[in-house]
Amino acid sequence: MSVKYIPVQWNRNKWLYDAVMLAGVIVFLWLFLFISPELLSHEFPLNPQIHNARAFGACAFVMLTVILCIGPLARIDRRFLPLLYNRRHFGVMTLFVAITHASYIMNWYFAFSSSDRYEALLFANTSYGQLAGFPFEFFGIFSLLCLAILATTSHDFWMKFLTPPVWKHIHSLIYFAYVSVVAHVTLGVLQDQQNHTFTVIFTGGALAVAGLHAYAAIYERRHGDRLGVDVDGWIDVCSVAEMRDGFAKIKILANGERVAVFRQAGTLSAISNACAHQNGPLGEGRVLDCLVTCPWHGFQYDVTNGRSPAPFTEMVPTYNIRLSGAVVQVHRDANPPGTFVEPVKIEAAA
Amino acid sequence: MSDKNTPFFVGYLAVPGGLRRFLMVASVLVIAIFAVSGALIGSTQDAPPASGFRFDYGRQTVTGVIELTPYPLLRVTEGNDLIKPGKTLMLTSAGKSGVDMRAMGLDGKLATVSGVILQRGTIDMMQLRGGGRGLKAAEGIAPVMETEQLGRWKVAGEICDGKCLNGAMRPGRGLAHKACANLCLLGDIPPVFVSTQPIDGSDFMVITGPDGTRLPTMSYDYVGQFITLEGDLERRGDILVLRMDDTTLELTDQ
Ligand code: HEM
Ligand code: FES
Numbered sequence: 001m002s003v004k005y006i007p008v009q010w011n012r013n014k015w016l017y018d019a020v021m022l023a024g025v026i027v028f029l030w031l032f033l034f035i036s037p038e039l040l041s042h043e044f045p046l047n048p049q050i051h052n053a054r055a056f057g058a059c060a061f062v063m064l065t066v067i068l069c070i071g072p073l074a075r076i077d078r079r080f081l082p083l084l085y086n087r088r089h090f091g092v093m094t095l096f097v098a099i100t101h102a103s104y105i106m107n108w109y110f111a112f113s114s115s116d117r118y119e120a121l122l123f124a125n126t127s128y129g130q131l132a133g134f135p136f137e138f139f140g141i142f143s144l145l146c147l148a149i150l151a152t153t154s155h156d157f158w159m160k161f162l163t164p165p166v167w168k169h170i171h172s173l174i175y176f177a178y179v180s181v182v183a184h185v186t187l188g189v190l191q192d193q194q195n196h197t198f199t200v201i202f203t204g205g206a207l208a209v210a211g212l213h214a215y216a217a218i219y220e221r222r223h224g225d226r227l228g229v230d231v232d233g234w235i236d237v238c239s240v241a242e243m244r245d246g247f248a249k250i251k252i253l254a255n256g257e258r259v260a261v262f263r264q265a266g267t268l269s270a271i272s273n274a275c276a277h278q279n280g281p282l283g284e285g286r287v288l289d290c291l292v293t294c295p296w297h298g299f300q301y302d303v304t305n306g307r308s309p310a311p312f313t314e315m316v317p318t319y320n321i322r323l324s325g326a327v328v329q330v331h332r333d334a335n336p337p338g339t340f341v342e343p344v345k346i347e348a349a350a
Numbered sequence: 351m352s353d354k355n356t357p358f359f360v361g362y363l364a365v366p367g368g369l370r371r372f373l374m375v376a377s378v379l380v381i382a383i384f385a386v387s388g389a390l391i392g393s394t395q396d397a398p399p400a401s402g403f404r405f406d407y408g409r410q411t412v413t414g415v416i417e418l419t420p421y422p423l424l425r426v427t428e429g430n431d432l433i434k435p436g437k438t439l440m441l442t443s444a445g446k447s448g449v450d451m452r453a454m455g456l457d458g459k460l461a462t463v464s465g466v467i468l469q470r471g472t473i474d475m476m477q478l479r480g481g482g483r484g485l486k487a488a489e490g491i492a493p494v495m496e497t498e499q500l501g502r503w504k505v506a507g508e509i510c511d512g513k514c515l516n517g518a519m520r521p522g523r524g525l526a527h528k529a530c531a532n533l534c535l536l537g538d539i540p541p542v543f544v545s546t547q548p549i550d551g552s553d554f555m556v557i558t559g560p561d562g563t564r565l566p567t568m569s570y571d572y573v574g575q576f577i578t579l580e581g582d583l584e585r586r587g588d589i590l591v592l593r594m595d596d597t598t599l600e601l602t603d604q
């Protein structure tokens with residue numbers, strides 16, 4: 001919640017976060033680059049350029065894997081939410097590691113010929129019609145482009161400029177980037193290796209990402225969050241008894257949007273679950289004095305009108321809400337962002 | 351969503367006490383994942399085959415007869431301590447370029463070459479110095495060199511570029527290296543067939559197109575892959591040359 005843009009807003013937690021991630025990357029590269037050649041003690045060592053390219057490529061893969069595991073972990077157990085907090089910085093770091101990988105390849109495999117190395121990248125291998133021997137570099141280029149787009153649009157400025165839904169769509173490119181890296185490695189170096197340690201780590205990482213996402217989806221379906229029945233536009237959320245003061249229930253609407261219904265001080269209010277900042281899950285935030293705090297970066301909203309407290313101006317849509325007996329219902333049509341909705345009083349009997 | 355009493359984290363505030371231990375453990379775990387995977391992947395890279403740029407032999411200068419197969423070979427007639435007469439050298443320039451242009455007018459003629467040796471097992475190649483110092487016509491009459499026909503063979507193995515195979519790049523073969531190898535071949539570096547079984551005592555041979563033409567473009571799709579093909583084999587000094595019949599090239603499962 002800033003009134004003006006600052007390139008990067010730092011605080012202690014971000015420093016700590018980046019320090020931990022950077023430490024991981026440095027330890028990985030140090031062990032791979034400086035310790036492992038001694039352990040290998042090959043009589044004719046790999047060319048340093050190839051060894052370096054592999055170190056940075058493998059590191060970028062592990063970084064992407066870790067990034068993509070954090071999301072579902074935080075959905076399954078919210079104690080992981082702080083790991084989600086500064087993922088953008090980690091993503092930018094990944095881009096730089098991946099660029100280093102690609103540069104070693106470009107300056108070695110695609111250099112020393114009379115052709116331009118970037119043209120050579122595209123024409124040296126044109127076996128597009130076959131699986132074995134397919135120019136797997138193509139998938140590497142695609143992932144690198146995705147990472148570059150994500151890193152350059154990662155700042156809040158772009159989110160505001162593109163609007164959060166568009167931004168969020170662009171950021172799902174990360175999944176295409178990951179699948180593409182999997183293809184890159186599967187069609188490339190995995191086909192050549194005699195020693196299968198990398199294959200095992202690689203497959204394990206990819207399965208962890210896929211498995212955690214599937215598990216988180218099932219978990220959410222089982223824990224409330226499912227689509228409601230629509231009668232005249234009113235959708236059942238849950239019974240009042242299931243709601244705890246200061247917390248929300250999240251409901252998915254038919255159009256895919258999520259509503260967060262809050263109970264606080266004996267009243268019910270409903271706003272969009274998507275934070276105006278980065279679509280953080282408002283329903284997982286906590287309410288104090290009508291204000292809900294987003295668990296991702298701490299933006300705050302009044303749950304009765306979806307507005308951030310002055311001097312901030314962010315707004316999210318609100319939803320009409322009513323009680324049908326003991327059942328809480330929301331209306332499927334969102335009100336324009338910032339619309340006040342009278343909170344519904346819960347009778348003592350409920 | 352764990353339990354409702356999970357401490358609530360807000361990025362710009364101090365981490366709540368109850369979460370601190372959890373986050374410490376998570377951080378250590380993340381770093382450990384990086385450490386273990388870095389060490390494991392790094393220390394289990396395959397050993398490249400014994401090969402190398404032998405700068406340590408120093409610059410070599412020898413004389414012999416140039417033969418275009420169409421890839422230029424030198425049949426050594428006047429050797430030195432390291433390279434004896436009777437030896438056949440494949441030739442290359444620096445980087446990913448061959449010596450086709452420089453050898454063009456010299457087919458069947460005597461020439462003196464100078465450069466460094468690349469070597470892998472029994473196969474070797476000379477990387478010539480630049481310009482006339484690397485390759486120049488020599489005085490004298492070129493002796494007639496023998497080419498022994500060994501008939502038609504079916505072979506199994508992999509097409510590589512002769513330079514990287516010889517140690518310019520390590521590992522220098524295989525699929526991960528395919529685009530790089532193709533770039534070498536497009537640059538006129540002599541292609542080599544690495545056979546899974548020794549043929550007439552040798553497990554590699556210079557490979558050419560049918561009737562000694564250049565490698566057909568279709569074969570670029572199979573570089574670095576396990577294939578079988580038939581062709582006419584001949585021996586030139588201590589080197590084999592295989593003239594492939596490109597209609598017989600087949601991809602094989604290893
Ligand atoms: C222009 C883009 C890229 C090109 C040209 C490229 C090219 C290559 C090549 C030629 C190899 C095989 C290296 C060898 O073993 O000899 C390789 C391996 C690899 N690449 Fe890329 N790559 C690119 C981008 C990426 C990106 C963006 C990632 C991941 C985020 C990535 C991850 C990997 C991994 C994990 C390996 C296997 C490393 C190993 O052997 O341990 N690459 N890449
Ligand atoms: S998404 Fe950043 S504060 Fe809500």
